[in-house]
Each structure stands twice: as C-alpha cells, then as structure tokens.
Amino acid sequence: xxxxxxxxxxxxxxxxxxxxxxxxxxxxxxxxxxIELIYNAANLNIIAFARLRDPPIVTGxxxxxxxxxxAAMEAxxxxxxxxxxxxxxxxxxxxxxxxxxx
Amino acid sequence: xxDLTFLALATVTVASAVLxxxxxxxxxxxxxxxxxxxxxxxxxxxxxxSYTGVFQIAVYIGAVVVxxxxxxxxxxxxxxxPPLELKRLSLLIALLVSLLLGTAxxxxxxxxxxxxxxxxxxxxxxRLSTTLINQYSVPLEFLSLVLAAAxxxxxxxxxxxxxx
Numbered sequence: 001x002x003x004x005x006x007x008x009x010x011x012x013x014x015x016x017x018x019x020x021x022x023x024x025x026x027x028x029x030x031x032x033x034x035i036e037l038i039y040n041a042a043n044l045n046i047i048a049f050a051r052l053r054d055p056p057i058v059t060g061x062x063x064x065x066x067x068x069x070x071a072a073m074e075a076x077x078x079x080x081x082x083x084x085x086x087x088x089x090x091x092x093x094x095x096x097x098x099x100x101x102x
Numbered sequence: 103x104x105d106l107t108f109l110a111l112a113t114v115t116v117a118s119a120v121l122x123x124x125x126x127x128x129x130x131x132x133x134x135x136x137x138x139x140x141x142x143x144x145x146x147x148x149x150x151x152s153y154t155g156v157f158q159i160a161v162y163i164g165a166v167v168v169x170x171x172x173x174x175x176x177x178x179x180x181x182x183x184p185p186l187e188l189k190r191l192s193l194l195i196a197l198l199v200s201l202l203l204g205t206a207x208x209x210x211x212x213x214x215x216x217x218x219x220x221x222x223x224x225x226x227x228x229r230l231s232t233t234l235i236n237q238y239s240v241p242l243e244f245l246s247l248v249l250a251a252a253x254x255x256x257x258x259x260x261x262x263x264x265x266x
Contacts (some may be wrong), residue, residue: 007145009204010112014119016200021123023192029174033122033135036166040142043158047151058230061154062238068154068161069245073252075166079173080256086177 007048014041026093028082032075039071108148115141128174136167153227 014037021034043064050060085097114137121134139162146155234242 006108006112007149010115010145012200012203013116015203016196017116017119017123019199020193020196023196025123027128029128029170029177030123030131032170033131036135036162037119037122037138040139043154044142044145047146047149047154050151051149056150058226058233061151061230062234064151064154065157065234066238066241066245068157069249072161072166073249076169076256077252077259079169080259083173083176084259 004048004051007044011041011045011048014038014044026095028085028094028097031094032078032082035078036071036075039067043067108145111141111144111148114138115145129171132167132170132174135170136163139163139167153230 018034018038018041021030021037025031025034046060046064046067050057118134118137118141122131122138125131125134139158143155143158143162146152146158
C-alpha cells in the first residue's frame with residue numbers, strides 16, 4: 001500500500017494545475033476543464049483522508065458520490081451557458097465577455 | 103507492485119491534466135481530460151473505493167466528457183488562444199501555492215498518515231450502501247431533485263434562443 005501522502009501529493013499537483021488554468025486561460029471551456037480538475041483533486045483528497053481512520057470510514061465515499069453528481073450538474077449547466085453565449089456572440093473569451101455589465 | 107501502479111496512474115493523471123489545458127486543439131484537450139479522469143478513477147481503485155471509482159468512470163467519462171466533446175464540436179474549434187498579459191505572474195502564483203502546500207505536506211512525515219494496509223470491513227460495499235440509505239437518504243433525494251432541476255435548467259438555457 002502506497003503511503004497516503006503520495007495521494008495527497010497528486011491531489012496538490014492537480015489543484016495547482018487547476019489554479020494555473022483558472023488564472024491564465026481565456027477560453028470558457030478551458031476554465032471549465034480547470035474547475036473539473038479542481039473538483040477531482042478535492043475528491044481524491046476526501047477519499048484519501050477517509051482511509052486515514054482505522055477502521056476507515058465510509059462517509060468519505062458517500063461525500064465523494066455527492067460531489068461527483070454535483071460536479072456533473074455544474075458541468076451540464078456551464079456547458080449550456082457556453083453554448084448559449086457562443087450562439088449570441090462568436091467569441092467565448094471570458095476576459096472579453098462583459099455583456100452583463102451595465 | 104502497488105508502487106509501480108500508483109506511479110503510472112499518477113503520471114498519467116498529472117500529464118494528461120497538463121495536456122488538457124495546454125493542447126492546441128480543444129478536442130484533444132477534452133480527450134486528455136477524460137484520460138485524466140480515468141487516472142483519478144484508478145487512484146480511487148487503489149484506495150479501495152471501487153464503487154466510487156466505477157461511479158467516477160460512469161459519470162465523468164460517460165456523461166461529462168461526452169457532453170464537453172459535443173459542446174466543443176458545436177461551439178467550433180478555436181485554435182491557439184492569445185496569451186494573457188498576466189500569464190507569467192499567475193504562473194508564478196500557481197507555482198508558489200503548490201510549493202507552499204508541498205512544503206507543508208513534506209513537513210508532515212509519512213508516518214503521520216499510516217493508512218491501514220487492508221481496508222477490511224471499512225470499504226465493504228454493503229456498509230457503504232447501508233450508510234447511504236440509512237443515514238443519507240434525505241440528501242440523496244435532494245440530490246436527485248437538484249439533478250433534475252439542473253437538467254431542466256440546462257435544457258431551458260439551450261432552448262431559450264430558439265424561441266425568442
């Protein structure tokens with residue numbers, strides 16, 4: 001069994017990649033990718049921490065099931081918004097998209 | 103043996119996560135994102151959370167990645183986005199945050215997180231399902247309501263332009 005710290009390390013790296021994408025990308029889809037990556041980092045962390053207790057608790061897995069469902073929900077609504085925006089104006093560059101600004 | 107499997111899975115996950123953000127073509131990016139999700143599911147299997155791993159594959163590969171691929175193809179490929187002015191600064195910040203978390207993690211020894219070797223009864227599927235039904239049945243119902251609302255909302259959003 002790999003020590004749990006390695007799983008935490010993978011989670012931290014994924015979180016870093018997600019933050020990098022969130023801060024540097026302009027395309028709405030890439031930003032959605034980054035959000036999904038951060039969700040996955042959090043899920044991995046929760047599962048790894050649930051193994052910490054002896055005996056391991058199942059609440060972590062239940063929590064991750066809920067998180068995955070909520071992430072899928074968020075992705076579906078986000079993708080619908082992206083499709084709508086791409087139909088309204090051609091560019092889905094979030095840094096230039098200020099149509100809601102008064 | 104687990105060591106090698108873990109290393110391979112971690113490498114695949116991280117590399118394809120980077121590729122998902124850096125690939126020129128968004129279609130390749132979406133495919134790389136799917137491979138990264140598969141790697142995460144493999145890590146779940148290593149952590150003896152097999153049901154969650156299967157759920158991850160079903161929801162992420164089966165639903166989210168397919169949805170993303172459809173959106174990419176409907177929105178149209180956008181090749182080579184112009185770099186942001188703040189790119190260097192934000193890269194620095196992301197590196198700094200990772201370093202900070204990494205040093206904090208390395209300060210804690212591996213012995214602090216022993217992690218039981220065999221999961222035993224803790225990862226039993228029966229226990230998971232009983233917990234899910236007995237303790238979390240109300241949140242589960244709310245979750246299905248939220249999912250239904252999200253689907254209806256997404257449909258309404260995508261449909262809104264056609265009517266008006």
